[in-house]
Amino acid sequence: MRVLIVDDERPARDKLRRLLSAQSAVSFIAEVRDGVAALQTLAQEKFDIVFLDIQMPELDGLSVAQQIPEPAPQLIFVTAYDQFALQAFDANALDYLLKPFDEERFLRAFNKARNAIAAQRVQSAVPIKAAPLIIQERGNMQVVQVEDIHWVEAADNYVLLHTAHTTHMLRQTLSVSAQRLGAAFSRCHRSYLVRRDQILRFDANGKGDGEFYLQSGAVIPCSRQYREEILQRLQQQS
Numbered sequence: 001m002r003v004l005i006v007d008d009e010r011p012a013r014d015k016l017r018r019l020l021s022a023q024s025a026v027s028f029i030a031e032v033r034d035g036v037a038a039l040q041t042l043a044q045e046k047f048d049i050v051f052l053d054i055q056m057p058e059l060d061g062l063s064v065a066q067q068i069p070e071p072a073p074q075l076i077f078v079t080a081y082d083q084f085a086l087q088a089f090d091a092n093a094l095d096y097l098l099k100p101f102d103e104e105r106f107l108r109a110f111n112k113a114r115n116a117i118a119a120q121r122v123q124s125a126v127p128i129k130a131a132p133l134i135i136q137e138r139g140n141m142q143v144v145q146v147e148d149i150h151w152v153e154a155a156d157n158y159v160l161l162h163t164a165h166t167t168h169m170l171r172q173t174l175s176v177s178a179q180r181l182g183a184a185f186s187r188c189h190r191s192y193l194v195r196r197d198q199i200l201r202f203d204a205n206g207k208g209d210g211e212f213y214l215q216s217g218a219v220i221p222c223s224r225q226y227r228e229e230i231l232q233r234l235q236q237q238s
Contacts, residue, residue, distance in 0.1 A: 001117065002046065005031040006038040006061065007053040007078065012099070016051050016078070019106050025114060035059030039067055047073045049113045051097075054079040065093070074113040130182035133161070135168050144168055150216050152177050152185070152193040164216050186230045188212060188222040196234055 003026055005016045013031045020026050030045070032038050036059050038052070050073045054061040065075055080099040094116060095109040130146040144161060153160040154174040161168040161177075170177075178185060178193055185193045194212055204210040208224035222230065 001025050001048040001114070002028040003030070004038070004041060004047040004050045004073070005029065006033075006035065006050060006056075006064065007031075008033050008056045009053070012053065012078065016106075019103060020110075023110065035061065035064040038064050042068055042073075048117050049074045049076065049110075051076050051078050053077075055081065074116055076109050076113060130180065130184075133168075133170060133180070135161075135170050137168065142168065146181055146184075149181065149185075150195050150198045150214055151218060151220050152181070153220075154191040162216075162218065186226070186233060188220065188226050188230055190223065190225075192220050192222075194220060194222075194230075196230070199234065202231065202234075 003020055005013050005020075007013045007016070013033075017029055017031065020029050030041065030047070032041055034056050038050075039059070042050070050068075052061040052064060052075055054077055061077060061079070065077075068075075075093045076095045076097060077093045078097045078099065078101075082098055094113055097105065097109055132146060133144045135142045135144055144163070148163045149161050150164065151162050152174065153162065155169070157173075158169050158171050159174055159177050161170060172180075174187075174191065174193065178187060181193065184197065185195050188194045194214070198214045198216065200213045200215055202210055202212055202222065204227075208227065210222045210227065211219050212222050213219055
């Protein structure tokens with residue numbers, strides 16, 4: 001785990017560093033002396049836990065907490081003043097260490113954060129299966145499983161759901177389709193969604209646009225607006 005210590009007092013930073021260094025789960029520790037430096041560091045690097053002092057010059061810990069970019073790390077406030085406890089938990093703090101704290105109290109806070117991180121990782125690793133789509137075609141109701149859909153094409157007030165062998169028409173917008181189909185699909189064009197695990201290759205043209213070649217043999221456009229994000233997602237999957 002990567003941990004950031006934010007405190008304007010050197011002894012307080014040294015104490016937390018010493019306690020954290022004894023934890024085998026901690027792989028990296030950084031420290032800064034004020035809230036402005038904390039936000040700069042959090043914008044450049046990802047951390048799992050932040051130990052955040054409340055009373056600091058220029059920008060206090062509560063203000064820092066309100067500006068931390070998502071996905072936010074686990075926040076543990078550290079302060080010598082107990083009157084900030086309610087505000088700390090309003091800022092989504094996981095715990096509140098009141099100075100001076102001992103090793104036992106530190107470990108309770110640290111283990112709470114470690115358990116929360118582990119739960120998040122398990123949850124993110126479990127794929128959420130999107131609900132099937134119920135489509136009425138020619139007076140008949142059909143069930144289309146999301147995992148059978150390879151790509152989706154906008155057609156006026158409808159979308160065309162393309163599977164390996166058939167195409168289904170559904171009255172809804174492409175934006176609604178993207179929400180219903182889930183994280184396996186990406187917008188690759190203002191009129192197209194594609195299931196990323198169906199992509200075989202990407203061919204770019206000189207303008208920054210390009211085309212995706214799918215396992216089914218279909219070729220669909222990819223505009224420059226969406227190109228970078230979807231290619232990054234494909235790299236993460238590989």
